[in-house]
Amino acid sequence: xxxxxxxxxxxxxxxxxxxxxxxxxxxxxxxxxxxxxxxxxxxxxxxxxxxxxxxxxxxxxxxxxxxxxxxxxxxxxxxxxxxxxxxxxxxxxxxxxxxxxxxxxxxxxxxxxxxxxxxxxxxxxxxxxxxxxxxxxxxxxxxxxxxxxxxxxxxxxxxxxxxxxxxxxxxxxxxxxxxxxxxxxxxxxxxxxxxxxxxxxxxxxxxxxxxxxxxxxxxxxxxxxxxxxxxxxxxxxxxxxxxxxxxxxxxxxxxxxxxxxxxxxxxxxxxxxxxxx
Amino acid sequence: xxxxxxxxxxxxxxxxxxxxxxxxxxxxxxxxxxxxxxxxxxxxxxxxxxxxxxxxxxxxxxxxxxxxxxxxxxxxxxxxxxxxxxxxxxxxxxxxxxxxxxxxxxxxxxxxxxxxxxxxxxxxxxxxxxxxxxxxxxxxxxxxxxxxxxxxxxxxxxxxxxxxxxxxxxxxxxxxxxxxxxxxxxxxxxxxxxxxxxxxxxxxxxxxxxxxxxxxxxxxxxxxxxxxxxxxxxxxxxxxxxxxxxxxxxxxxxxxxxxxxxxxxxxxxxxxxxxxxxxxxxxxxxxxxxxxxxxxxxxxxxxxxxxxxxxxxxxxxxxxxxxxxxxxxxxxxxxxxxxxxxxxxxxxxxxxxxxxxxxxxxxxxxxxxxxxxxxxxxxxxxxxxxxxxxxxxxxxxxxxxxxxxxxxxxxxxxxxxxxxxxxxxxxxxxxxxxxxxxxxxxxxxxxxxxxxxxxxxxxxxxxxxxxxxxxxxxxx
Numbered sequence: 001x002x003x004x005x006x007x008x009x010x011x012x013x014x015x016x017x018x019x020x021x022x023x024x025x026x027x028x029x030x031x032x033x034x035x036x037x038x039x040x041x042x043x044x045x046x047x048x049x050x051x052x053x054x055x056x057x058x059x060x061x062x063x064x065x066x067x068x069x070x071x072x073x074x075x076x077x078x079x080x081x082x083x084x085x086x087x088x089x090x091x092x093x094x095x096x097x098x099x100x101x102x103x104x105x106x107x108x109x110x111x112x113x114x115x116x117x118x119x120x121x122x123x124x125x126x127x128x129x130x131x132x133x134x135x136x137x138x139x140x141x142x143x144x145x146x147x148x149x150x151x152x153x154x155x156x157x158x159x160x161x162x163x164x165x166x167x168x169x170x171x172x173x174x175x176x177x178x179x180x181x182x183x184x185x186x187x188x189x190x191x192x193x194x195x196x197x198x199x200x201x202x203x204x205x206x207x208x209x210x211x212x213x214x215x216x217x218x219x220x221x222x223x224x225x226x227x228x229x230x231x232x233x234x235x236x237x238x239x240x241x242x243x244x245x246x247x248x249x250x251x252x253x254x255x256x257x258x259x260x261x262x263x264x265x266x267x268x269x270x271x272x273x274x275x276x277x
Numbered sequence: 278x279x280x281x282x283x284x285x286x287x288x289x290x291x292x293x294x295x296x297x298x299x300x301x302x303x304x305x306x307x308x309x310x311x312x313x314x315x316x317x318x319x320x321x322x323x324x325x326x327x328x329x330x331x332x333x334x335x336x337x338x339x340x341x342x343x344x345x346x347x348x349x350x351x352x353x354x355x356x357x358x359x360x361x362x363x364x365x366x367x368x369x370x371x372x373x374x375x376x377x378x379x380x381x382x383x384x385x386x387x388x389x390x391x392x393x394x395x396x397x398x399x400x401x402x403x404x405x406x407x408x409x410x411x412x413x414x415x416x417x418x419x420x421x422x423x424x425x426x427x428x429x430x431x432x433x434x435x436x437x438x439x440x441x442x443x444x445x446x447x448x449x450x451x452x453x454x455x456x457x458x459x460x461x462x463x464x465x466x467x468x469x470x471x472x473x474x475x476x477x478x479x480x481x482x483x484x485x486x487x488x489x490x491x492x493x494x495x496x497x498x499x500x501x502x503x504x505x506x507x508x509x510x511x512x513x514x515x516x517x518x519x520x521x522x523x524x525x526x527x528x529x530x531x532x533x534x535x536x537x538x539x540x541x542x543x544x545x546x547x548x549x550x551x552x553x554x555x556x557x558x559x560x561x562x563x564x565x566x567x568x569x570x571x572x573x574x575x576x577x578x579x580x581x582x583x584x585x586x587x588x589x590x591x592x593x594x595x596x597x598x599x600x601x602x603x604x605x606x607x608x609x610x611x612x613x614x615x616x617x618x619x620x621x622x623x624x625x626x627x628x629x630x631x632x633x634x635x636x637x638x639x640x641x642x643x644x645x646x647x648x649x650x651x652x653x654x655x656x657x658x659x660x661x662x663x664x665x666x667x668x669x670x671x672x673x674x675x676x677x678x679x680x681x682x683x684x685x686x687x688x689x690x691x692x693x694x695x696x697x698x699x700x701x702x703x704x705x706x707x708x709x710x711x712x713x714x715x716x717x718x719x720x721x722x723x724x725x726x727x728x729x730x731x732x733x734x735x736x737x738x739x740x741x742x743x744x745x746x747x748x749x750x751x752x753x
Contacts (some may be wrong), residue, residue, distance in 0.1 A: 076388045080412040108500075110392065111319055111357065112402055115278075142496055145317025147582055172496070174536035175583040190336040204537075
């Protein structure tokens with residue numbers, strides 16, 4: 001059990017003094033020495049766009065500008081310039097800045113960022129980030145037109161991280177239902193991909209997931225993690241009446257209650273209690 | 278820019294130099310244009326922006342273009358399209374007070390969408406990441422100047438649905454379409470509601486009650502389109518209840534995205550936006566025949582794979598037979614105006630019903646005409662059925678009709694048993710069966726052939742034949 005220690009006055013952080021450098025995760029933030037008033041934002045924009053400046057200072061300028069976006073009225077005068085600066089950062093040599101800019105632009109459904117990311121997925125030589133990250137940024141906008149790219153990446157990529165990201169996109173794409181079902185049923189697929197496929201199928205076609213789960217639980221050659229996924233799906237979303245009418249399922253759950261790992265026993269017992277099997 | 282967009286942009290440039298460019302470009306503003314099929318939402322935004330730019334370069338702007346421009350100002354979603362629309366409006370022949378509300382609304386939204394835009398460049402993105410010559414806010418500022426004293430401050434309380442000049446209003450706001458019949462293809466349409474209950478289009482919309490129908494989809498990311506439409510449908514419900522019409526006029530929301538919008542999604546989406554959902558006020562998806570539905574309502578929607586890529590605002594008032602009585606589309610609609618339309622339709626149908634009910638009464642009065650039992654049943658059937666569909670409480674008259682039919686068939690069987698099966702009995706039973714089929718199985722309507730009258734004719738023949746034979750026997 002985790003010990004809860006009471007902070008003493010000595011260990012408690014001191015209240016921040018005005019003008020002191022802000023600390024986060026133990027690292028000191030560089031002071032930007034910004035002027036007061038409207039000029040501060042222009043200054044921060046200049047620092048952000050200066051590729052000769054240090055990365056920490058530019059990151060700090062980005063943080064200041066991002067925080068200022070909440071002050072809508074004051075920020076309106078530089079909003080378009082801020083977007084222009086972020087678009088430039090998409091091609092910055094520093095990946096950290098590139099990623100921050102892409103994250104901010106993608107959340108705002110920026111056309112330039114989306115086009116650049118899609119272009120990179122289609123022509124890897126032009127990519128500004130890896131395909132997994134690109135899919136992740138593009139998934140902020142369901143209308144960006146990334147669904148077909150995600151399907152083809154899922155089929156062709158050898159990188160499971162990219163394939164997992166593709167599955168996340170496919171979870172809202174009814175046209176991907178067939179691909180997801182195939183991946184779920186394919187015992188050669190990695191367990192993580194199959195588990196994610198189960199979640200994606202539940203989002204698209206809950207009944208299809210229940211049908212699959214019924215078969216997976218009865219399949220004694222199936223991987224334990226996959227059986228557990230099937231049991232969880234049935235336990236959470238299954239139809240009690242249908243399950244209690246299924247003699248083979250009742251028998252299998254009965255076996256699981258007595259044999260197998262502790263996790264499977266717990267799941268089987270929970271199912272028996274909840275659905276009165 | 279994908280190859281399709283490149284081709285499209287080149288074609289627009291070519292067309293823009295032609296003398297009749299305005300008509301061709303206007304046709305490209307339609308969401309159903311083949312050029313938009315299979316294109317993603319950002320691609321369509323770029324394509325439409327390019328068309329509007331071309332139209333804006335040819336002042337004065339025709340009335341028919343203005344709804345497309347105002348639409349982008351009322352429901353802005355893309356910086357390039359917003360900047361183009363703001364500039365394009367300035368090509369209108371003169372400022373109008375109704376434009377000011379849309380511009381004011383756009384000004385409230387624009388700061389959040391502000392971005393560098395390069396007008397005159399396809400898609401609004403210049404050569405470099407920051408290449409631009411304007412922004413949505415800058416264009417709107419110039420449009421406010423152009424509006425002059427008509428401009429409304431952005432912080433003024435928002436006013437819905439400003440009164441447009443008649444020449445523009447008739448294009449969008451309230452266009453009473455000529456009453457037309459139901460397409461045969463609608464028989465294929467099956468609708469599943471938010472509770473998971475299925476019904477045919479005819480069963481849902483031919484209940485004798487007018488309906489207010491709005492289209493939406495739950496994945497729409499434009500807060501000024503689907504979310505607003507469904508929230509307004511909720512207000513329509515409240516207005517109907519306030520006028521005591523909640524039970525006599527239906528509200529129906531139909532999703533553009535039937536593959537994704539399953540009943541639980543529909544239910545959540547409606548309730549979150551203030552809809553009261555039950556068996557009378559429903560959100561539905563087409564589990565079969567969406568294409569027929571799309572054709573019937575002439576929906577302004579385009580798709581990219583399984584996802585809606587572009588749509589306009591669409592609200593319809595249907596009469597008690599499911600026929601489109603009026604259409605509100607593209608621009609923001611006024612809930613009270615829609616309710617007024619439906620209420621007027623209801624009143625009109627009630628007036629028609631009274632007339633039909635008089636016919637029913639005449640039909641029933643015919644029962645009193647002293648004739649043989651066979652003729653009684655015949656007249657009752659002919660006149661009773663003719664008024665059955667329009668009776669204020671159709672079920673009551675249908676019960677009466679069913680009872681009369683049973684009496685009729687019983688009498689036939691009894692007569693056939695007593696006198697042996699004859700031609701008149703066969704004709705009478707056949708006629709009765711046809712009339713019953715045309716009443717209970719495939720109900721008669723002004724659009725379907727009057728099969729019922731064939732049945733009535735057969736029964737009348739049976740009656741005459743019976744009387745003629747009896748007369749002959751009496752003479753013998």
